[in-house]
């Protein structure tokens with residue numbers, strides 16, 4: 454049970470106040486997500502992880518996206534067992550990064 458008041462949030466949005474969460478930015482364009490009143494309550498209770506999951510993104514994926522500065526990396530596993538560190542695309546939006554990261558080969562590996 455949330456301690457926040459859905460009725461108030463609804464009234465605010467009915468009055469034209471937009472609830473928009475922004476995250477990312479820096480190496481690529483900022484992500485902006487507008488929330489419904491129910492989602493505002495979810496966000497207040499659970500934080501950014503809640504909004505990420507609405508977008509189909511797990512919090513650890515978001516963290517990796519930030520750590521790689523939006524660079525999507527090659528999917529090849531090297532002889533030493535490590536994943537190839539070459540990039541297949543840079544400065545990806547979160548959506549593009551999720552689609553490409555460890556799903557494509559770099560030029561060296563036939564991409």
Ligand SMILES: [Zn+2]
Pocket residue numbers: 527528529537538539558559560561562
């Ligand atoms: Zn590679």
